[in-house]
Amino acid sequence: MSTRWTKVRKSVHLAKIENQNNRQVTFSKRRNGVFKKANELDVMTDSKPYSFGHPNVNEAIKKYVGEERPPSPSSPGIDDKYVQMFRKVNSRELNTRLNSLQDQLNFALNLKSKLKQMNKKVESQQEWFKGPIEKMNYTEASMLKEGLEDLLLKVKNYGTERGYGYENGKRKAE
Amino acid sequence: MSTRWTKVRKSVHLAKIENQNNRQVTFSKRRNGVFKKANELDVMTDSKPYSFGHPNVNEAIKKYVGEERPPSPSSPGIDDKYVQMFRKVNSRELNTRLNSLQDQLNFALNLKSKLKQMNKKVESQQEWFKGPIEKMNYTEASMLKEGLEDLLLKVKNYGTERGYGYENGKRKAE
DNA sequence: GGACCTATTTATAATTG
């Protein structure tokens, strides 16, 4: 009832926020906004190949890592290894710097898997690519690009897993 | 003077836009919006280590690639090679699908350079990492994460180079 | 630190040129 607000927002100046506290608050708020927008863009324009389906981060990662490499007799426990590694880091950082660190680490894990996959694909096809990661031609760059498109989408999706989606009926958009 | 609009936007349903034309239009518009938001977030919360300084794409890429690896006697022309490769693709796609393709390709090129750099760093230090890209431990994941933080920031910055910034005084924000 | 609140600014859907 009473006036719960006093000052009203001013328009933004697009400059670094000097006050550290305000900067942190703005970062958290706007970061959510950016993720939400990115998610909306993905969904509405149909650039979303994967949909985790659960807001729980660990489950999402596990599902993703599990899907990335089907279990093979020669390397049985690799996926679980990454899941466990992720969880270890996850529980350590969860309450302090969950957002940025997990995004990056998730990205790194996905990247590693993707690179391995692409590496194998190239090696077993022709001889464009003989040495290690030393010589890259246009063909390989294109392949890498394609793989990265997936990764970028997954990173975006991962961001939406953390409560910016519309699962809770909270912002069900009509 | 006269009524130039008839229907007004309805609230968004967060679903794929079926009409292809509308989907394309929405993609273009919202993509700009996402870039703008991401740029604002970067600037306001001070997470922008690199600033190309020129809106010209090729110059920005050249500058970045050139900075990434100082010229060494053993591998003199590698950076130029990537710049030329990028330009070739660039000129071919420039007027049709500039936005998405260049973002991805730029990311791929930066990534390759970064990976090579990290690979060398790891090899010449200890023996965490003996095989190819087969075994990854927490330490290496952390290193990779750090490298990727740079890349992600650069990709964001690259997006802001294409006119979503505030250089034109068009949306000078007061 | 996060969840909620409100006035205001900002993004944008639908449309025209």
Place this chain on the structure above:
DNA sequence: TCAATTATAAATAGGTC
């Protein structure tokens, strides 16, 4: 296809709890 317009939906700065 691309830029401009304009009413409305959505994001958010500043605040409280």
